[in-house]
Amino acid sequence: MEPAVRGFRTGAVLAMLAAVASACQRTPQERLVREFAGSYPAEARPNGTVRMFELLAAPAELALVDGGKLRVWAYNGQVPGPTFRVRLGETVRVNFTNRLPQATTVHWHGVRVPNGMDGVPHVTQGPVEPGESFIYEFTPKDAGTFWFHPHVRSSEQVERGLYGVLVVEDEKPAPYDRDVVWVLDDWLLDETRQIFPEFDTMHDLMHDGRWGNAITVNGRTGVQLGLRPGERIRLRLVDTANGRVFNPDFGALDVKIIAVDGLYLRAAIPYRGFELAPGNRLDLDVTAPAAANGVFSVVDRFYPQMPNPLADIVVDGAPAPEHRFAPPAHARVPAWREALSIPVTKQFRVNARRGGEHGIEWTFNDQAFAGHAHAGPPALSMRRGTFQRLQFTNESFRLHPIHMHGMFFRLLARNGVPVDEPFFRDTVLMHSKETIDVGLVPEDAGRWMMHCHILEHAEAGMMTTLEVTP
Ligand SMILES: [Cu+2]
Numbered sequence: 001m002e003p004a005v006r007g008f009r010t011g012a013v014l015a016m017l018a019a020v021a022s023a024c025q026r027t028p029q030e031r032l033v034r035e036f037a038g039s040y041p042a043e044a045r046p047n048g049t050v051r052m053f054e055l056l057a058a059p060a061e062l063a064l065v066d067g068g069k070l071r072v073w074a075y076n077g078q079v080p081g082p083t084f085r086v087r088l089g090e091t092v093r094v095n096f097t098n099r100l101p102q103a104t105t106v107h108w109h110g111v112r113v114p115n116g117m118d119g120v121p122h123v124t125q126g127p128v129e130p131g132e133s134f135i136y137e138f139t140p141k142d143a144g145t146f147w148f149h150p151h152v153r154s155s156e157q158v159e160r161g162l163y164g165v166l167v168v169e170d171e172k173p174a175p176y177d178r179d180v181v182w183v184l185d186d187w188l189l190d191e192t193r194q195i196f197p198e199f200d201t202m203h204d205l206m207h208d209g210r211w212g213n214a215i216t217v218n219g220r221t222g223v224q225l226g227l228r229p230g231e232r233i234r235l236r237l238v239d240t241a242n243g244r245v246f247n248p249d250f251g252a253l254d255v256k257i258i259a260v261d262g263l264y265l266r267a268a269i270p271y272r273g274f275e276l277a278p279g280n281r282l283d284l285d286v287t288a289p290a291a292a293n294g295v296f297s298v299v300d301r302f303y304p305q306m307p308n309p310l311a312d313i314v315v316d317g318a319p320a321p322e323h324r325f326a327p328p329a330h331a332r333v334p335a336w337r338e339a340l341s342i343p344v345t346k347q348f349r350v351n352a353r354r355g356g357e358h359g360i361e362w363t364f365n366d367q368a369f370a371g372h373a374h375a376g377p378p379a380l381s382m383r384r385g386t387f388q389r390l391q392f393t394n395e396s397f398r399l400h401p402i403h404m405h406g407m408f409f410r411l412l413a414r415n416g417v418p419v420d421e422p423f424f425r426d427t428v429l430m431h432s433k434e435t436i437d438v439g440l441v442p443e444d445a446g447r448w449m450m451h452c453h454i455l456e457h458a459e460a461g462m463m464t465t466l467e468v469t470p
Pocket of ligand 1: 454
């Protein structure tokens with residue numbers, strides 16, 4: 001009996017030692033993948049409900065900006081286009097029809113869709129020609145704020161007004177008094193107060209894309225949002241501009257960040273400004289002061305010497321009933337402290353040169369994207385479920401919001417200095433002459449675009465593809 005007991009004990013000790021040894025033997029990459037586990041679901045969990053939406057892209061004339069009639073291209077006759085709201089688990093089916101004078105597609109920015117639903121012409125689907133239709137169908141894997149826009153001649157089509165918002169609500173949404181979407185955009189209007197009809201100009205290409213002379217919130221200037229004292233809202237910001245970066249200042253208001261690019265933070269953090277680059281979304285928990293009525297101006301201060309008024313939050317009326325709840329959060333966001341000690345999987349240098357159809361080309365590693373129809377081999381092939389450290393070096397003086405389709409990443413460092421952002425992103429602003437490191441574990445197989453979200457830079461070559469193999 002005793003030898004058996006002793007044998008059992010010895011066996012248990014040996015097993016434990018083996019487990020410790022194997023944990024030590026794990027490569028740093030394997031430890032980073034383990035740390036990632038549970039960050040967001042690998043698979044969609046459709047609950048059987050299909051939500052059907054019609055989406056029509058067509059020219060329209062609408063009262064926009066300061067109320068004058070603006071000739072635009074619109075989804076469902078409105079700019080911004082519709083906000084589609086679904087619950088996590090529901091399947092989205094969008095019957096899209098193109099009545100534009102150009103081919104188009106619909107890309108679901110930030111949504112981890114099946115590759116064939118990603119809306120990239122020639123890479124994931126054929127272009128939707130004028131008069132044609134296409135059905136987009138997917139079950140979102142993540143609850144959050146997303147948006148959709150064309151991926152054909154996007155510097156023109158998005159500027160003309162084609163964008164809408166997709167809100168995927170949690171199965172049990174947090175009990176905010178209200179859920180408000182602010183689409184931030186700017187317009188370059190000519191002297192007749194119509195959309196300046198030249199796109200991808202040399203000026204735009206040499207600078208940070210097309211920055212407009214009229215900044216709008218939900219298509220209008222001078223927007224006011226009325227809140228009751230103590231009212232608590234979820235405010236969803238989306239930057240749909242071609243090139244403009246916003247850094248909204250909420251002044252003395254009580255504001256917390258609860259989600260970036262759709263996904264919740266590890267825990268909500270106080271809002272102290274955020275560089276909202278084209279493509280980025282920011283979900284804020286905003287509480288109006290309980291005791292004070294008044295007007296709180298929200299001002300863009302990306303360039304502090306050139307502030308731009310965005311909207312006024314007007315606190316007035318009977319106090320809202322107080323209700324306390326913890327802001328929604330997601331505990332599993334990896335710190336990935338070890339990530340900067342492993343080798344870079346792939347480096348991407350960014351620069352411009354003379355040439356191409358616009359006179360200037362923007363390049364990743366000296367390669368300009370030759371159009372979706374000639375995409376060529378992927379710049380990088382990654383196996384699903386493996387850790388990747390990508391490094392971007394901006395050899396230019398311009399801004400570049402780097403956006404990846406089909407995956408989220410975490411910013412690890414700026415200019416080699418570790419950055420601890422307690423959230424994932426799908427778009428990160430890279431500043432003049434800056435080097436950034438990002439970490440990611442791709443979960444979704446397919447061929448995904450990676451591009452600058454300054455749409456003029458993208459159109460002039462700053463696009464490539466990343467492949468995720470099963
Ligand atoms: Cu760029």
